[in-house]
Amino acid sequence: MNLKIGIDNYKPGWEIILKQIGVSFSQFSLSNNISPEEYSVIIITEPHTFEENKIIEKFLNAGGAVLYSDNAVVNNVFYKFKKVQFLCSKQNTSFSQIGLVDIYSTIKIPNSKDIITIDSGLSISSIEHGVNLILPFNINEFILNSNSRRKKFFAYRKELPSEIVSEVSKGKLRKIVELSLEYLHHKRDLPFVHLWHQPYIDKNLFIFRLDTDFCSKKDADEMYEICKKNDISATWFLDTESEDKLNNYATLGNQEMAIHCDKHYLYDNFDDNYNNILKADEKLKQWGISATGFAAPFGDWNCSLDNALQKMELTYSSEFALDYDDLPFYPYCNNHFSKVMQIPIHPISLGRLRRSHFNENEMLQYYIDLIKRMVKIGEPVIIYHHPHHKHFDIFDKIFQYVNSNNFSNMNMREFSKWWEERYKLKPEFQYFDDKLSIKYDSKNVFIKISTKKGYIISLKGDIQMDKIKFNQHPELVHKNDLKRIRKFHWRDILYDHESRRSKKAFK
Ligand SMILES: [Zn+2]
The missing domain is CATH 3.40.50 (Rossmann fold)
Structure with a gap:
């Protein structure tokens, strides 16, 4: 049957x-x-x-x-x-x-x-x-x-x-x-x-995302060293307004570079969103970075953004105002499915924990608890950070935990490609x-x-x-x-x- x-x-x-x-x-x-x-x-x-x-x-x-x-x-x-x-x-x-x-x-x-x-x-x-x-x-x-x-x-x-x-x-x-x-x-x-929801039979998937708004070269370099040391390929969503640092991102090996914004703002109309993303993309291309992914400022999402992303022919985006703690999907607006895959993440960044007065131990514990829960339900762990918020030690410890607990790491582009293959079946x-x-x-x-x-x-x-x-x-x-x-x-x-x-x- x-x-x-x-x-x-x-x-x-x-x-x-x-x-x-x-x-x-x-x-x-x-x-x-x-x-x-x-x-x-x-x-x-x-x-x-x-x-x-x-x-x-x-x-x-x-x-x-x-x-x-x-x-x-x-x-x-x-x-x-x-x-x-x-x-x-x-x-x-x-x-x-x-x-x-x-x-x-x-x-x-x-x-x-x-x-x-x-x-x-x-x-x-x-x-x-x-x-x-x-x-x-x-x-x-x-x-x-x-x-x-x-x-x-x-x-x-x-x-x-x-x-x-x-x-x-x-x-x-x-x-x-x-x-x-x-x-x-x-x-x-x-x-x-x-x-199955994950690309492995006996391992859990770990994905790490970075948003570079306000990030100095020193913070970016320190974050990169922690990633490199632990063999983590992260996805960096670049804020291109401070152009002087873009050359640095172009040199980071085994990391995915993607678009955050030029102006750190999500507009409510197609033209402004499109022009903002186009400007960021043009600046990145000057440094040989061709991005396929996007994450909107503040995690905001609307249909005009989705239209702009489609026109830019980006393949995935990630906005927790649309969805979080969930599996990827193609959003539906104006009576059709988008061509841009949405990849939901866990939306609480370390900055939000800090704002709620978590100390360093509590911050680490928050992420370890989250990771354990995701393993139990068999779903990918996707967390994010702003290098400008520092606390690199905590991520060093999270990466060490992940590497000693049967995880495998992908960046968001790799995951989006795998999910696209799964989606077509x-x-x-x-x-x-x-x-x-x-x-x-x-x-x-x-x-x-x-x-x-x-x-x-x-x-x-x-x-x-x-x-x-x-x-x-x-x-x-x-x-x-x-x-x-x-x-x-x-x-x-x-x-x-x-x-x-x-x-x-x-x-
Ligand atoms: Zn941002």
Whole structure:
């Protein structure tokens, strides 16, 4: 049978998530019966006619699995709508590891006597009829939302760091969909198979980014020495306004040079953004630097920036106001997908930790905790720094930690190229007689197979499932005191004021 996800309507937000997860998927039609052999799970995002609902019910009765979300209406179920800022998963559910998800929108909670709660914190439920889950989110809308706001991030101390980032926790929503699909496959006693998120089978990816605004030659050289000593190829986003230092960057070996800006400002129109990037690019070309990547000042993002990046034929960019702590994707604006890949990073820089009065030990600990968490969930670690904030010792220690803990390093250009290859794949997974047959056209991309017993990261090919020695699923629990990170603090206003003031200064 096919291990394939069917979706009733190709919506861009869903396409982004399903490509990130790396499942095999296609749109199906409800004009004919659908067989559970053809699709392992179907996703319903729209209300359907009486006849179409009968077909969905038949699919469920025949042993199929359904994920209801967005505007789906389950037969005989009433919904109540509720405005929420965030949700927080409960302990000991299939979704415990999610923790806190920022929503800042309306969710849709099913209300009927047949509803079974799966995670009351996240309002995820199921209906007493076949294998199914009901998500309360409008995934498509939430993923396409490009609002940003100041948010605090968790740390094991009282005063928390904050940054202006994407309003919606898009990475968490993607993970909820991934866990939902895994849950539904396991309920059907099927393996859940998807392309792996990282370029290695048994290693974690580490990426380091630098923004060079206000950076002196001395700071740049010291940062470079630390990178060189630890064999880290970083991506340097260059501020080209201070031209006298560009010759220096051109000489740094085994490092990627990319564009930050000429004027340190993100404009709200195409022309100003384009001219600013063009000017930076022309200056870099004089020193033989041809950049393929970009990171906007302040991590800001808008559609006019995206258009400018497309016209510049840059291949990737990285802005945490659009998304953070997530996997790469192609943004969607003005009714089409961008050609410029977005690479989300962890948005809290050492400068933000310093502003929240972290001492050096606490700064190092913050990043070590983050790295450990990313290893547990099997996702790349991408952090950034401004060399002008110094604290080179801390990065020396982080690099040493990474090098002695089974990490491999790529710069952002290398990662974007690998992700592009992964993105183009249309994998096919067949499962028959406990044998898994996996087809796609790449030797550089791996797969994750998850069953109730455990998981493995593997190469493509034919796999006899009873011969596999599975790794145990990691025990992932979230902290109990997560909600405190969304409690208002007077410093939030102060930091917002500071950020407005510093943006004005650049304009
Ligand atoms: Zn900057």
